[in-house]
Amino acid sequence: MNTYRIGIIGCGGIAREHARAYNKIPNTKLVAGSELDAERREKFAKDLNLEKSYENYNEMLKKESLDIVSVCTWPKGHCDAVIQSAKAGCKGIMCEKPMATNLYEADQMLSACRDNNTRLAIGHHHRFDPQLVKAKELIKERAVGEITLLWGHCSLDLMNNGSHVVDMINFLNDDQPAEWVMGQIDIRNKRQGYVNHPDMYAEDMAMGRICYKNGVRATVELGEFAPQNWQFHIIGSDGIIDVNLPDGTPLRMMSKDTNGWVLPKLDPCDPREEEMLELIKAIEEKREHISSGQIGRNGLEIIMAIFESSRNRRLVELPLDIKDNPLESMMKGVSQ
Ligand SMILES: NC(=O)c1ccc[n+]([C@@H]2O[C@H](COP(=O)([O-])OP(=O)(O)OC[C@H]3O[C@@H](n4cnc5c(N)ncnc54)[C@H](O)[C@@H]3O)[C@@H](O)[C@H]2O)c1
CATH class of the missing domain: 3.30.360.10 (Dihydrodipicolinate Reductase; domain 2)
Known part of the structure; x- marks a missing residue:
């Protein structure tokens, strides 16, 4: 069974829900987080026993060989974080809603994920x-x-x-x-x-x-x-x-x-756990997530x-x- 290395970009309120869900799944390991606010970053890393935490997500993406990234920043940050995670070779991305702040951003995200064979899911967990x-x-x-x-x-x-x-x-x-x-x-x-x-x-x-x-x-x-x-x-x-x-x-x-x-x-x-499990299945079965990027668009x-x-x-x-x-x-x- 593959073990998926997980990173989170934006370690605020909803990131803790993502972390809780990953921690319930035996073949995922939450290894790193990236957060602009130093106090939040340190507290998140300590509470969740992270190996590393970063101010800059590009540095995290470069150093950590992540398989899955959760994008939990405010909406305007979703587009770049998704594109950089896809370019860094992540197999799957769970991006929080709203997917993006306009359709131009959404199309750039879809195209980066398509080009890099990355499964993009949007955090509309109520589908579960x-x-x-x-x-x-x-x-x-x-x-x-x-x-x-x-x-x-x-x-x-x-x-x-x-x-x-x-x-x-x-x-x-x-x-x-x-x-x-x-x-x-x-x-x-x-x-x-x-x-x-x-x-x-x-x-x-x-x-x-x-x-x-x-x-x-x-x-x-x-x-x-x-x-x-x-x-x-x-x-x-x-x-x-x-x-x-x-x-x-x-x-x-x-x-x-x-x-x-x-x-x-x-x-x-647990709908949150289900959306993460579905992302792993989408990666392994080479198919789209029930809440795919296109559906988010x-x-x-x-x-x-x-x-x-x-x-x-x-x-x-x-x-x-x-x-x-x-x-x-x-x-x-x-x-x-
Ligand atoms: N699916 C849901 O039910 C649900 C629930 C709550 C929030 N959300 C979504 O999650 C997103 C975040 O909401 P929240 O409540 O966690 O907000 P929050 O303010 O608690 O946390 C966001 C964090 O992202 C950090 N951040 C912003 N830009 C960053 C960057 N470039 N690099 C690293 N960190 C950065 C901020 O410093 C902040 O700590 C929003 O899009 C929101 O709509 C979804």
Whole structure:
């Protein structure tokens, strides 16, 4: 059995979750971390018993012969860290969401990983949540008939929690391509450096309508006035499935064939550990991760399309032909 040498770039909050997951997997060894902040770097190395820690990730990549790298920096750092890790010969990269801050960066990341035969995965770990996996199974079994509407909402902005919400909707719709998007955002407070994205702008509220090529439609609602938990409603021709109810119920469904609500049985798992195990399988089986870079790009394209729709006050057809982030120009008061 191969033992994979692991390194982490950006040793903040989410890096500890990555470290926890790797430490559960017998054939991975977390050997090094790279972090700009000296105090954080030393504490992370000490707490996790790392052999080495670095201020500069290029030095770590050069010296440590890493097989897998987790990219856990703030969003603007994801692109370069992924490209340099791929060029350094890493077999797999787990890059945190949002994949990148615009489609230009995402395309550069995909191309570097393709050129260096590196499996790129994006940290949308909710794809492994038991209730999401079960909901998708129920959809496939047509337990609620033909799906007509997927509705997802959460706190924070589109590039933060919204990245998960859009990805989960894509997952529930079997990663079918989107045809058009309409959206609106509220930028009352011109937020910059919001929560754990100090390097980005963030809208206060966002609404998006996504029409998929298979006819399914989705609505996403993010921000301070949206219902605050990761809640999803899946509306079918013969019933409804609810995911993550405010009272803590993870999943319930009702259809023309049930006598009221039923609570499907779930298989518990650790989604973070699953996303790392899946990366190892993707490397060994020479295939894409369930949350591959391309799938991450699909979600990012939908988010950029919501911003673009708001910038131009019109419906936006996909594929999107812009490579900038329209939120940035809207925040700067520039309308293209
Ligand atoms: N998947 C999830 O559920 C989830 C949850 C939380 C955060 N995240 C994502 O993870 C990323 C980081 O979030 P966080 O909460 O850990 O933030 P954080 O502020 O706790 O940690 C980020 C760390 O990266 C370091 N860093 C920045 N640039 C660097 C560089 N060039 N080299 C080395 N270190 C660098 C910072 O100094 C900081 O310590 C964000 O993209 C965020 O959206 C994902």
